[in-house]
Each structure stands twice: as C-alpha cells, then as structure tokens.
Amino acid sequence: MEAFISGLGLISPQETYRQNKFPDSLRLSENNLLRCVEPAYADFLNPVMARRMGRVIKMGIAAAMICLKDAGVEKPDAIITGTGLGCLGETEKFLLSVIRDDEQFLTPTSFIQSIQNSVAGQIALQLGCMEHNFTFVHKGFSFESALLDAMMLLDADEATMALTGGIDEMTAHNFHIYQKLGHWKEKVIPSDLLYSEKTPGTIGGEGSAFFMLTKEKTLKTYAKLCGVSQLNRPESNEEIAQYTNRFLETRGLSFSDTDLVLLGCNGDSGTDHHYHALRETCFNGTAAGRFKHLCGEYQTSSGFALWLASVILKEGCIPDIIRMGQIKNERLSRILLYNSYENNHSLFLIEKC
Amino acid sequence: MSGSVFVTGIGIISAIGNNADETLHSLRNSRTGIGKLNHFRTRHANSVSVGEIAEDNQQLHLRSAVSNDALYTRTSLLGIIAASEAWRNAGMEPGDRFRTGLVSATSVGGMGVAEDHFTEYIDEGTNNEWLPWVNTLDCSDSTERIADHLNIRDHITTISTACSSSANAIMYGARLIRHGIIDRVVAGGTDSLSRFTVNGFMSLKILDPSPCRPFDAGRAGLNLGEGAGYLVLESERAAKGKNVLCELAGYANFNDAYHQTASSPEGTGAFLSMRKTLELAGCDPSTVDYINAHGTGTEINDLSEGLAIQRLFGTTIPPFSSTKAFTGHTLAAAGGIEAVLSVLALKHGIIFPNLHFKTTMPELRMTPVTEPLTGKRIRTVLSNSFGFGGNTSSLLFRNL
Numbered sequence: 001m002e003a004f005i006s007g008l009g010l011i012s013p014q015e016t017y018r019q020n021k022f023p024d025s026l027r028l029s030e031n032n033l034l035r036c037v038e039p040a041y042a043d044f045l046n047p048v049m050a051r052r053m054g055r056v057i058k059m060g061i062a063a064a065m066i067c068l069k070d071a072g073v074e075k076p077d078a079i080i081t082g083t084g085l086g087c088l089g090e091t092e093k094f095l096l097s098v099i100r101d102d103e104q105f106l107t108p109t110s111f112i113q114s115i116q117n118s119v120a121g122q123i124a125l126q127l128g129c130m131e132h133n134f135t136f137v138h139k140g141f142s143f144e145s146a147l148l149d150a151m152m153l154l155d156a157d158e159a160t161m162a163l164t165g166g167i168d169e170m171t172a173h174n175f176h177i178y179q180k181l182g183h184w185k186e187k188v189i190p191s192d193l194l195y196s197e198k199t200p201g202t203i204g205g206e207g208s209a210f211f212m213l214t215k216e217k218t219l220k221t222y223a224k225l226c227g228v229s230q231l232n233r234p235e236s237n238e239e240i241a242q243y244t245n246r247f248l249e250t251r252g253l254s255f256s257d258t259d260l261v262l263l264g265c266n267g268d269s270g271t272d273h274h275y276h277a278l279r280e281t282c283f284n285g286t287a288a289g290r291f292k293h294l295c296g297e298y299q300t301s302s303g304f305a306l307w308l309a310s311v312i313l314k315e316g317c318i319p320d321i322i323r324m325g326q327i328k329n330e331r332l333s334r335i336l337l338y339n340s341y342e343n344n345h346s347l348f349l350i351e352k353c
Numbered sequence: 354m355s356g357s358v359f360v361t362g363i364g365i366i367s368a369i370g371n372n373a374d375e376t377l378h379s380l381r382n383s384r385t386g387i388g389k390l391n392h393f394r395t396r397h398a399n400s401v402s403v404g405e406i407a408e409d410n411q412q413l414h415l416r417s418a419v420s421n422d423a424l425y426t427r428t429s430l431l432g433i434i435a436a437s438e439a440w441r442n443a444g445m446e447p448g449d450r451f452r453t454g455l456v457s458a459t460s461v462g463g464m465g466v467a468e469d470h471f472t473e474y475i476d477e478g479t480n481n482e483w484l485p486w487v488n489t490l491d492c493s494d495s496t497e498r499i500a501d502h503l504n505i506r507d508h509i510t511t512i513s514t515a516c517s518s519s520a521n522a523i524m525y526g527a528r529l530i531r532h533g534i535i536d537r538v539v540a541g542g543t544d545s546l547s548r549f550t551v552n553g554f555m556s557l558k559i560l561d562p563s564p565c566r567p568f569d570a571g572r573a574g575l576n577l578g579e580g581a582g583y584l585v586l587e588s589e590r591a592a593k594g595k596n597v598l599c600e601l602a603g604y605a606n607f608n609d610a611y612h613q614t615a616s617s618p619e620g621t622g623a624f625l626s627m628r629k630t631l632e633l634a635g636c637d638p639s640t641v642d643y644i645n646a647h648g649t650g651t652e653i654n655d656l657s658e659g660l661a662i663q664r665l666f667g668t669t670i671p672p673f674s675s676t677k678a679f680t681g682h683t684l685a686a687a688g689g690i691e692a693v694l695s696v697l698a699l700k701h702g703i704i705f706p707n708l709h710f711k712t713t714m715p716e717l718r719m720t721p722v723t724e725p726l727t728g729k730r731i732r733t734v735l736s737n738s739f740g741f742g743g744n745t746s747s748l749l750f751r752n753l
Contacts, residue, residue: 001532079608085491086513095471098552103396106556112613112741114553116460116492116513121742124608130622133608133744134521137492138511145510149525152532156354176477177487232500232509343497 001155003147003162004353006221007071007212009063010307011036012295013205017066020222022311022319026294029191032184033175034205034296038062045126052109053122054090056083056169059208060119061126064163068127071212071220076163078132079120080149082142084168084299084341086116092173119167132159140341142166143300144348147213147228154215165210166303170296175204183297185267194267194293202266205296209303211310217353222310224353227251231345237277240345244282244338247347255282259329260318262305264339266292271340278338279324287329289322302339302346309335309350358527358601359592360584360750362443364435364541365693367580367680368404371416372438377697380705381725385679387564387576393465395548397555400562404578404681405546406431419502424486426463427579429495431686432543435581436499439539443585444595445503451536451591454508456526457496457583458518458542460685463489465547495543508535513685515740516647517606518542519582520688520748524604526586536591541583541689550577550684557614565650565682567675568659568721570712575649578681582689584696599699602733603634603749614741615653620661622745623647627665627735630747640733641671641749643704645695646721647737648675649682654739659717671735674721678708688738688746695734695750702729 010016013034015023027037036059041050044062053061060081068074090113098106112118117135124133132153136145143166150162178184185201194203213225229247234240248254261283263275279288295304312318316332333352340346363373368386370376379386386404408416413430417437425433436457445453467474467490470483488494496511508529512522519542526540554560554577561574586601607629609622616622631638647658655675662670676694683690698704707721736748 084493092475094553095468095549096475098468098548099471103548103552103555106552108553108556108614111553111556115515115741117515117740117742117744118613120514121608121613121744124610124743125613128610130608130610130625132606133514133742134512134525134606135514135742136510137513138496138509139491139493141493141510148529148534152354152528155532156528173474173477177474177484180481180484181487230508230510232497232506 001151003151003154003213003225004217004221005211005223005225005310006214006218007067008222008307008310009067009070009210011038011059011063012207012304013037014294020070020311026321029203032188032203033170034191034203036206054087054113056087056089056167057113057119057122059169060165060167061122063208063210064123064165067210067212073161073212075127075129076161078150078153078159078162079123079129080134080146080162080164081120082136082146082166082300083116084139084142086137087114087118088174089169089171090114092171139299140344141230143303144228144230144346150213154213160215162213163210164213166300167208168206168298168300170204170206170298191293195265198269200268200270202268202297205298205301207295207304209307221353223313224351226349226351229347233343234345237274240274240278241281244278244347258286258334258336259332260287260289260335262309262335262337263288263290264292265290266297274340285327287318287327288324289318290324291322299341305337305339306348309337313350313352354531356531357589358530358586360598360601360696361587361592361595362439362585363693363696364438364442365582365690366431366435367683367690368406368578369679383706383708383725385564385708387681393548395551397551401551401560402562402564402576403546404576406579424489425498426489427465427545428459428461428463428543429498431545431581432457432495432499433502436503436539436583439583439585440503452507453505454529454535454538455496455500455505456510456522456538456540457499458512458522458685459492459495459544460513460515460518461544461547461550462492463494464549465545468547468549514744515742516684516687517738517740517744517746518685518688520738520746521606523584523692523748524606527601527604530586530588537585537587539583539585542686543581544579544684544686546577546579559651561650564709565678566709567648567650567677567707568655568714569710570714572650572655575651576681578683580680580683580686580690582686582693584692597753598696600751600753602751603630605629605633606746609743609745611743616657616739618657620657622743623658623661623739624664626745626747630749634749636733636749638666639669641735642731643698643734644671644673645691645734645736646673646675647739648677650677656716659714659719663717663719670719672704672722674705674707676705691736692748695736698734699731699750699752702731703727704729
C-alpha cells in the first residue's frame with residue numbers, strides 16, 4: 001500500500017508554517033521546552049470563534065488549512081487525526097471549573113472541546129466535509145495509525161484525498177508532571193546540545209502536522225509514502241533490527257537501498273541506544289539524520305519527521321543541522337524513518353517520485 | 354482489499370451483566386440496569402440515573418484476574434474482563450501462526466483516578482500521590498493493559514471518536530484484516546463512569562434524571578452508563594474450522610458536519626452511514642431484520658435517527674429498539690457493547706425491547722419493539738452509533 005504526499009502544513013517550534021521549506025535559522029528551546037511558533041489564528045478562523053477555541057484545536061485547524069491550500073484542495077474525502085493526549089488544555093480547563101466551583105455553574109464549551117476527536121470534528125465542520133472521520137489516540141502510534149487508515153482508504157478506492165494529521169500540545173501542567181516523572185533533562189540545556197550529554201531525559205516539544213495523502217501523484221506531490229509499520233514493546237535491539245529487515249524485505253529492499261536513515265534520537269541515554277544500535281548494525285554506510293532537537297519529544301513527533309522527509313526529498317538535499325556523522329550519499333531517493341515513544345516503535349518508508 | 358470477516362467471539366460487561374450469559378438473561382427478562390450512582394460522590398448524585406456496574410474496583414480486580422504488577426483503572430479492568438471473555442469465547446490459541454491485533458476504544462481512559470488528584474496536578478507542589486498513575490490517564494493505557502494481559506503484540510491501537518468509538522474500532526479492525534495487515538483482531542471498547550463525564554453531560558443539559566425513554570414522545574435525555582464490549586474478528590483463513598458466530602458483512606463511517614454535539618435535524622450523516630453499510634454488505638434495506646438503534650433518549654438524536662431510518666427504509670421499517678434503557682449510554686463502549694447485543698440477537702433469534710416507551714413521537718411514523726420478541730428468524734442486524742464531533746457509524750451483522 002502506498003500514498004502520495006501531495007500537500008503539507010506544519011506548525012512546529014521552528015519557522016515552518018509560512019512555507020514548506022527547511023527554515024533558514026534554527027530556533028532553540030527555553031527551559032527544556034520547544035514551544036510552537038504559531039500563526040495569527042485570525043488568518044484561519046473567525047476571530048470570535050478563535051477566542052473561544054482551545055489552542056490545540058486552533059493548531060489543528062490552521063495546519064490543516066495550510067495543507068489544503070498547499071495541496072490546492074478545497075474539500076478532502078477523508079479527515080483523519082492522531083493525537084497522544086488530545087485536547088489537554090480544554091480538559092484541564094473544564095476539570096478546574098468543576099473542582100473550583102464544586103460542580104456548579106457548569107458551561108459546556110471546554111467539555112465539548114476536551115473530547116479527543118474535536119480537531120477532526122472541527123475541521124469537518126469548517127469544511128462542511130461529511131466523509132470518513134477518525135481519530136486515533138495511542139501515544140507513539142497515534143499518527144502512524146492515522147496514516148495507515150488513510151492508506152487503506154486510498155488503496156480500497158474509498159477515498160482519493162485523505163487529510164491526515166498528527167497533533168499534540170504541551171501544556172504547562174503537563175510539562176511539570178513529566179518533569180516529576182523524569183522525562184526531561186535534570187538541568188536546562190539548549191536544544192542544539194541535546195545529543196552531547198549522555199544523561200537521562202530529553203526536552204519537551206509539540207506540533208501540528210497535516211498531510212494531503214492522495215491516490216494519484218499531483219503537481220504538488222512532494223514524495224511517496226511507501227509504508228508505515230508499528231512495533232510494540234520490542235524485547236531487544238536485535239528484534240528491532242530483524243523487524244526493520246522484514247519491513248524492507250517485504251518491499252523488495254535491503255538496508256543498502258536506503259539513502260538516509262532518519263532517527264528519533266532524543267538525547268535520552270536510557271533509550272537512544274535503540275537508534276544507535278540500529279544505525280551501527282544495519283546502516284553503517286548510510287547517511288543518517290535526527291530531528292528531535294528541532295521539534296522536541298512528544299507523542300506525534302513522527303509528524304514533524306514526515307514533513308522533514310518530504311521536504312528533503314522535494315528539495316533534494318539534507319540540511320546540515322540534522323546530519324549525524326560524516327557519511328554523505330550520492331543518491332537521495334529513499335528515506336527510512338525510525339521513531340519511538342516509550343514502548344511504541346514505528347518505521348516509515350518515504351521515496352522520491 | 355478483499356475477503357469476508359467473521360465474528361468468532363464476543364465479550365461484554367455492563368450494568369445488566371458481567372458476561373454474555375448474564376446479559377442475555379437480563380434482556381430476555383426486560384431487567385434494566387439503570388439505577389442510582391453509588392461508586393463516587395458527586396453533587397449531582399440525586400439528579401442522575403445511571404447504568405453503573407455493581408462491582409467496585411477491588412471486585413473487578415479479582416474478576417479480571419490481573420496480577421499486581423501494574424496499576425489498573427476501572428476502564429482497564431472492564432476492558433480486560435470483556436476482551437478476555439471474547440478471547441476465550443473465540444477459542445484463541447496464543448502463539449499460533451496467525452497475526453493478531455487489538456483495536457480498542459475509550460473516551461474516559463483513566464480520568465476516574467485523575468479527577469481525584471487534579472488539584473495535585475494543577476498546584477504543581479510536592480504531593481506526588483498521583484504520580485504512579487499519570488500514565489494511566491491517556492486513552493492508550495487501557496488498550497496496552499488488555500494487550501499485555503492477552504499477549505497481543507502484532508498490531509495495537511486506540512480510537513477515540515466519542516460515542517461511535519468502538520463501532521469505529523470494530524470497522525478499523527475489519528479493514529486491517531481485509532488489507533492483510535493482520536489475520537484476526539480483538540476489537541471494541543471500554544468506558545467507566547466519572548465525575549468529569551457526569552458534569553460534562555450536566556453542562557450540556559441532556560441528562561434525564563429518571564430512567565431514559567428512547568424514541569418516546571416525552572423523552573427527556575440520556576442516562577450515562579459504563580461497561581465494555583469486544584468482538585473477535587477473523588479472516589476466512591484464520592476462522593477455518595472454528596465456531597463462527599456470524600459475519601461482519603458491512604460497516605461505514607461518515608460525519609454529519611453540522612454541530613459539535615448535535616446531529617443534523619434530517620439525520621443526513623446517519624442516513625449515509627446506514628446506506629453505505631447496506632451497500633457494502635450487498636443488502637437491500639428490506640432484508641434487515643432488526644435495527645439496534647443508537648437511541649440515546651435525547652430529543653435531537655432520536656428524532657434525527659428516526660428520520661434517517663424512515664428515509665432509508667421507506668414504508669417497510671424493520672423492528673427496531675434502543676437497548677440504552679437497559680445499559681445506559683456507555684459512551685465509547687456503546688458501539689462494542691451493542692455489537693455484542695446484535696450478535697446475541699442474531700444467534701438467539703431475539704429482538705430486544707425498547708424499555709420505558711409509551712408514546713410514538715409525533716414527527717415519526719415508527720414505533721419500537723416494547724416486549725422481547727423470541728423465536729424470530731433473524732438473518733441481519735444493523736447497529737448504529739453516533740457521536741460528538743459529528744461522527745456517524747453503522748455495522749451490519751449477518752447470519753451464515
């Protein structure tokens with residue numbers, strides 16, 4: 001199963017929403033958090049509506065609209081989203097009002113917006129789109145499942161243009177609780193030094209990445225998505241290597257057919273060994289890159305990575321800022337992305353077309 | 354994409370029974386599970402009627418036979434109980450050559466625990482009582498607890514689309530099988546009652562303080578419920594030689610795109626999902642023997658669903674009922690629970706009654722079944738689940 005990536009829209013901690021090109025300058029983290037550079041939402045939404053809308057819903061709608069414009073599509077025939085934590089800000093808001101006012105004077109706005117499929121539902125409302133509308137909420141598989149859903153629809157001719165997105169926001173409270181859980185680096189480090197310390201923890205991030213997946217190639221096509229696969233709770237790095245081998249083999253490929261391996265290293269000494277092991281065992285002679293110093297760690301960060309891979313293949317060059325090691329490939333037509341979030345691991349194959 | 358998808362196992366827990374047998378017994382005897390809220394304190398306790406499961410978390414812990422190696426929310430325990438029943442019912446052999454997946458759904462997740470510790474979360478102080486439970490809040494937790502318990506590793510994910518969640522999980526599972534990604538799947542959903550949800554629905558003013566009356570002219574809203582319902586679906590190849598209950602012959606998902614929480618007055622999304630489901634199954638509307646309606650008991654849903662049914666079925670409307678007056682509206686679990694009820698209806702030739710119905714709605718020319726109808730030859734059952742966010746989903750089950 002394959003799909004063409006024929007439109008992009010990304011709101012991220014880098015300057016990415018204005019144009020789908022690799023940004024000229026790099027934005028760094030502050031206090032171990034990479035927060036999104038957000039557009040003026042009034043450019044995408046009625047200002048009255050925007051004032052009442054939760055942040056993650058605005059991030060979703062805006063990135064979706066950027067993607068639709070990029071793709072030259074007015075109305076898709078499927079809307080599918082993946083989100084690890086859903087509309088967390090609105091959940092916090094509603095719960096706070098329930099507790100503060102002792103379950104009195106309830107107003108429904110933040111409750112309605114706290115429902116996990118609010119982004120997909122709102123996009124459908126804005127566009128008047130009555131077609132297939134799913135939302136996946138499973139940590140590091142949320143965006144992957146959404147892509148798979150889209151690819152199955154296109155493969156079965158049940159859709160020709162599937163608007164597919166991965167969105168997560170980092171609220172202040174959630175950042176704090178993850179700090180207590182030891183997710184973040186103990187001391188504050190700038191994101192451009194994320195990989196230089198071999199210590200536990202990483203930095204937080206967020207983003208809203210939308211893609212127009214199409215059955216046919218269009219004038220706007222960036223790349224071809226040739227496969228997405230999910231691996232839960234692998235028991236060893238050997239298992240990950242074998243899984244990657246099978247992923248490529250079933251597509252008639254071997255490790256050496258990959259021109260760039262894009263890795264979800266996040267600087268955490270507890271988990272980065274998965275990536276290093278795969279690279280050393282299977283991709284010794286392959287150009288490698290990593291991306292979490294640009295977007296931070298969050299459940300749907302593979303959305304940022306897929307945007308990056310699409311732009312790299314379209315522009316035909318690998319930005320120095322993401323390179324790992326010195327190997328430079330002559331050919332740049334096939335990228336393997338390997339990412340993980342806790343026990344959820346995933347592989348993507350993206351090709352030039 | 355090709356191939357039939359068969360149902361080989363069912364599992365269920367709700368206010369009307371802890372498993373399929375108990376559930377069937379309640380349905381046959383018109384015994385509702387709607388009553389008072391007992392398991393947690395809320396200001397609204399006397400203003401709501403709910404479909405609450407009698408057992409507390411300790412009792413559910415024992416029933417689920419989980420070990421003490423992880424923390425289990427009520428949502429997870431209900432899910433494990435029902436998914437395990439479906440797994441045993443299907444005679445699953447772990448470790449055989451078939452690729453097995455789990456597609457589960459929930460909306461509440463671990464909110465039942467989180468809401469009790471919320472001030473700790475907001476105050477960002479030194480109280481860390483909730484810390485071990487933090488990872489149980491999001492929707493993936495109950496899915497991963499079920500997957501670990503049943504040792505399902507090949508493909509797992511979670512869907513959350515409000516009240517149509519587990520119907521969507523079932524159709525996603527079917528599609529994964531038809532695309533050859535897995536050979537069989539445990540699919541359905543689980544949700545538990547929580548203060549968050551009770552208050553949320555209170556704010557929407559769509560709760561009936563008394564037991565709900567779906568499709569009744571005087572209906573006054575819904576009753577919240579809790580529970581879990583799962584099917585085991587298998588490809589033709591994987592189901593060979595097994596006791597097949599029925600076929601999942603059709604399914605469809607659309608969006609009403611009308612309002613965040615209310616369905617369109619004409620029920621367009623509902624009409625589209627029912628019609629496409631029948632088309633996929635190659636079924637003429639006249640061959641549907643029973644509709645298990647979404648039928649929440651709210652003014653808006655029952656009207657729009659009723660109009661959509663009339664539009665699709667014309668003058669020959671099949672027997673229909675909402676079973677939510679038995680179980681309450683189990684939110685993300687509703688699609689899964691009602692899928693199990695649909696399979697029970699098929700296998701036992703029973704059409705379940707729409708409890709508490711008295712007067713036909715003036716806008717409709719259809720009246721639900723009000724007494725259990727037994728000894729029926731039921732070949733096909735259509736099950737509807739419509740959710741917030743405009744989601745409209747239908748499933749069609751067919752006897753072999």
